[in-house]
Amino acid sequence: MKRKIAAIFAADIAGYSRLVAEDEEETLRRLASYREVVDDFIAKAGGRIFNTAGDAVLAEFPSAVDAVRCAIDIQESLRTRNMAYPPSRQMSFRIGITIGDVVERDGDLLGDGVNIAARLEGLAEVGGICVSRAVHEQVVNKLSVQFADIGAQEVKNIPTPVHAYMVAMRREDGTYATPQVKKAAAKVAAAPVWTWPLVVAVVSVTGIGVTGFLYNTKLKQTASVAATPTAAPSATPSSMxxxxxxxxPTAAAAAPSPMPTQMAKAPMAPSSASAATAPIPAPxxxxxxxxxxxxxxxxxxxxxxxxxxxxxxxxxxxxxxxxxxxxxxxxxxxxxxxxxxxxxxxxxxxxxxxxxxxxxxxxxxxxxxxxVYPHGKPPMPPQPWVRHDAMIERPFASKDFPMVREPQKVRIENMFVPAAKSRSVALGPGGQYFMVLGASSADDAARRSLESCGAIAGTACMVVAIDDNFVVPIPTLFRITGFFNAASNASIVAEARGEVVRKLGDAAGWNAVAVGTSGRAGLGLKAADEQTAVNSALADCTKRDSDCHVIAIGPFTVGPIN
Structure with missing residues (x-):
């Protein structure tokens, strides 16, 4: 474990449980789309996602300026997307940012800095940003941003009040909205001791009156029911x-939470809602x-x-x-x-x-x-669903399963590893996964895992393991943060994306993508191992750009070196 100072960014969707309850599949589909936007902005700003939980995102940034600028870009981009939906179906994030001393353990960050960022997110308006005083002091003279001082706020599980500021978000006409401070409920003064006998007496009299009313009403309802002719009983169905x-069915549904729909907010690994390597059909x-x-x-x-x-x-x-x-x-x-x-x-x-x-x-x-099925066909990736390549395949190991946390890796170890062949695991861009065990063939296992995973995720998934092997390259030199889609990746300058897509094509072996400050891409293709692909991509990038860094390996986006 090591300590460090970092700008911590916490984001969560306002009213997510209600949105899921009203239309689960549409909500999950849009969550994947919105997370792609969020993840791309974070990566472009030099941030690193270190934890996610369903609809929530936790990220670290090297500076408060980068974190606040990224948060503003995210909110303005998502506001534009939300304009296509009625107010009741809009999906808006709240974002909280602080600077704090945190402990890094196995890539995750822990400490008061993370907790305070999460509490600030809870104070933010829907579609807004709330920052700590430390962040305000760092950015107030560096960004053209207006703030509203909301003073010291008492937040859960933090012993001392947190002085916070709201970021004034820009309206469509270019003006700035005035943040509305959440007011804590007023404390009710304790009633004098002598009033309690009076209260008890009033409650007792009221209870007697209500009981009598309900009893008389019940008698009337009973009489009414008795006077109604009883319907003839229907024939008992005989199920065949x-x-x-x-x-x-030997299928095991799974996600980064106990429910495949991700409604629970158990901690999970960084996950991007980016599209998969090939174009993904909309559900x-x-x-x-x-x-x-x-x-x-x-x-x-x-x-x-x-x-x-x-x-x-x-x-x-x-x-x-x-x-x-x-x-x-x-x-x-x-x-x-x-x-x-x-x-x-x-x-x-x-x-x-x-x-x-x-x-x-x-x-x-x-x-x-x-x-008469009320849903459309589950979104599927284009065939072939599995491409066997001896250069990238390696024995399956639950500890290396991408984009899930330890509890899910334990579940995969206990269920997938000992199961009978044929078996398959499909992974979704939001960290959802689905196992099919004991299928009649590897193709059948792959199809069923992709169909079920796609229906749960609301977007096409990817087969990552068949029987005893990973069938996609699993990076070990970098931290996997999501799925990679060169055609829409914001880190790559727009005019270069088509060439990147074309060159990646059906390239076998290990492939890596690096970009520089101008978004010019360098590629390492058809390498025999991960390190060779990385070196080739960086060398290719430096011919066109400066300060190059790796953003993708195989079908995954990746973060800083572990």
Whole structure:
């Protein structure tokens, strides 16, 4: 462990839980897009993401000026993106910044500096920035920024008040908004002791009155119900569970938190929401519909697919098929009504999912021979999904799994490593991951892991491991911070991105990208090892630019050398 002084940047999405509850898939998709913006600005400003937790980001900067300038750029960029959405669906960050003495341990930063930055973020306005006095003193004469002094603020778990300033954000017309200071709730004076008997008496009388009213109301409701004719009971649905393979799908949904949707905020490794190496298709906004085809059903194994192509397709109405993104399914054939078929299929699927502690709910995919799935097809990367390359493949090791924290690495070690072949792990740009275990083939495992991971992440994922090997280059000389997309990477000057994309192309072996102060890129291609690729990229960059540094290795963006 070592101590150092750093400018700490903490960002979090305001109202994230509400946004997820209202539209989970759309929120996760936009989070990935917005995180790409945030991560790119942080990297461009010389910052380093050292921790993330769902929608939150923690980063360090070499100076307070760089941190504040980066925060302003982020807020103004995201404000423009939010204009395309109604106010209730806008996704806005709060940002807090301080300078503090922190302890670095295994790349993570700990200490009061990190805690204070997080508390300042909580004080910030939606779409705003709140900084400590130390930061204000560093930047007040260096940036054309207006501040509002909000004084000493008492914050949770910090023994002394924190003197804070709000950054005045620029409006569309060029003027500056006046920050609104959050006022603490006024403390209520304690009531005199003699008032308590009076309070008790009033509460008791009120309680008696309310109880009498509710009792009389209940009597009236009971009488009303008794006078209403009872509906005839419907026929009990007979679910045809024996007709469908009942084996539990051998898939394990996982993310950097206990829930695949990342709703929990457990600490996780730095993760970027950048796109993957190849262009990523946007998830379909419209539900899946049309005639049922077993070949088009996502998430399922081949045994279930064969059942759907045979017994299910041949059965008459009424029938239904349900699934969840973890690959759990349920079906009902020859039911007395469409509603009975729906209910039976959902019930069977949900029982299987609950028994395996799958957190994803089951939904109806097909009724009769018609697809009625409420979601679009899961976003998938272009094929081939796996490219075997002896120069970059190496034995799988859970400790080297990218973009996740230790608890997730332990889970992968306990589940993936001992599982039967064929098995695959797909990784999303937001740190989501999905394991498929004991599949019929490596191709089947890869497909299913990508489909489920893509549905959870809201964007295309990448297969990082098949059976006993990593199938993408896993950097060890640098810290992985996210997915790399040369076509949109802000560190590379715009006119050079096309050439970088073309040269990377299908280059086998280890590939590295370096950039200088002007954004001119240098490439190290088709190297036999990581160090050679890095050296070649830096040497190529220095021919065009100055102060070159490595920004990507293989499909990953990378940070400073460990």
């Amino acid at each position: 569970s024996s007709a469908m393979p009942s084996a539990t 379909s906004a419209s539900p899946m519909s049309g005639k049922f085809s077993a070949d088009s059903v996502p998430f399922i194994n081949e045994r279930v697919r064969n059942f759907l192509a045979g017994d299910y397709s041949a059965a008459g109405d009424y029938k239904a098929f349900a699934l969840n993104v973890g690959g759990f399914t349920g079906s009902a054939l020859n039911q007395p009504s469409e509603e009975a078929a729906r209910n039976a299929a959902i019930e069977q699927c949900q029982k299987r999912a609950d028994a395996a502690q799958s957190p994803r709910r089951c939904e109806i995919y097909a009724v009769g021979n018609n697809v």
